[in-house]
Amino acid sequence: MADKKTDEPYKRPQTLTRCEQITHFLYNSETHEVLGRTAKSWFQIALFYVVLYAFLAGFFIALLTVFYQTLNDHEPKWTMDNSLIGNSPGMGYRPTHADPDVTVISFNAKDPKYWSDRVDDFLGPYYTIAPKADAYAECNYGTANADPITPCSFKVDLNKCAQNDYGFGVNKPCLFLKPNKIFGWTPIPYTKEEIESEELQMPANLQAAILKLPTDVIEKNIWVSCMDMDNMNVTLEYDTHIGFPTFYFPYANQAGYLTPFVAMQIDNLPVGVTVKISCRLWAKNIVVDRQRRLGMTNLEILSNA
Template identity: 35%
Template sequence: MEKPTLKQRVGSFGKFIYNSETKNVLGRSGRSWAEIGIFYVIYYACLAGFFAATLAVFNQTLDSDNPKLQGSDSLLKGNPGMGFKPMPDIETTLIHSTKEGKDDYVKSIKKLLDEYEKAFNEGKGKDCKGQTTLSKDGDEACAVDFTELTAECNEANAYGILEGNPCVLLKLNKIYGWSPELYSDSEINALDNVPDSIKNDYVKEKKIWIDCHGENAADNDNLAKAKVTYSPQQGFPLGFYPYKKQKDYLSPLVFVKFTGLAKHLAYMIECKAVAKNIAVDRTEKEGSVHFELLID
């Protein structure tokens, strides 16, 4: 049997596209195309209607002012984590303090601080300095004093890089409706993992204290030869809590400055938040943050 020629194959395909004898297009008559067209119009209209109805019902279960899942039901399980800057490379927690890497270091911190500087210059938020109580419903959001925050660590000194004294910016994750619970005097003194420097002032200065230390004994020994300072204070003021979508709300920040670190020596650092209802879990990265410091 002879194979069809190219002309025959082209002709056969053209006839499939439109058959002048039967008036069929792609093997279907006009009536067949109309029936299948009407079927799919109705089919997809029903799907669209069902989807719209589902969204409408789901929307009725949402509150525009409050998240549906809160506390232990939320993704954060009511236990805030902590973040840090700079993080020029998201694949590593190493903060490599070099003059060559200054631009990336500064850019990482400045990207977060730009919003705070703008809000401060526009006078947004109220002054909560000295407030030792939680905010009440309806209270205006507390303002972050940008001048005070950047007094020691700022863009002019490249956040400590130019001096060889790197600054690390800490921030506690926002959880809607979450409020810190403070330890009593007897409770804080009974804890073995809180330094005496915090225990002595914990009750007098009511806030979420921050403690940065070496992750192991060797790191603590090395860090003891240096100096760790916090600005504007060693913790997060209570006036910023609870977060309830207040207008112009910005989370409080703390700069930790490491002065006198030895060069070419890697430090493994852990910073943790001290509060009764903040569970510290290194594995789950809850209540604390880990990073390495290397000065060249």
């Protein structure tokens, strides 16, 4: 059978210039293609990607919805032993430098403004938030534990530390010590008999100050002590409070909760020498671990004049 022959001989494709090739690609008038695709092809591919990304977006939203169902806005999922924080609080102090990399409290008594301003920043909420009586409960040693909704009111009661730019202006700076917050943690204080015993090895000045108090006060406080690590003969004196009453605990993310603090004044600071001070908490269920900074804190202070 003879091969069929076309009426028209083979034609070499027309040679197009570079500009014509680009124009031809953008729109082919013969096939009505735009960028190499017909309108139908563009519609199909657009529909495919719309459906694909709509599905992915819906799937992602569904996962987020399920995830947020497992969260609680008021309390953490993991607390106490089940959390990374654990069940023994650390300890913090104020003032600190605005730059977290600066760990030494270096001050000049002739120009104490920077550090007095830092203390003002710390005490600000205690003066502005605490007066709102309707948001706070008036607690005392007859109060068993903090209310999970209404926090106990903490009133700032300073004596010597309220003078001379919190002591920084007369080379007797005041430090404000506070326990770190742990959700749901309740302290177990030492009894009067345990404080009197030598096994506890509590500093004599703190022990003497505690034993002057009524028994119900003794057995409802977390106590604080500080010591000069290098025996520089620095004097450490409590301003007013010497402990944290247990009715401020447990912390339960109460709105407006203010952590109680103890003010400690440092006297006889040598000029030009960095003094290392270590402070710790005293309660039965507080572990003191210097490596992990549990139940204690270290600080350095330098008087330049």
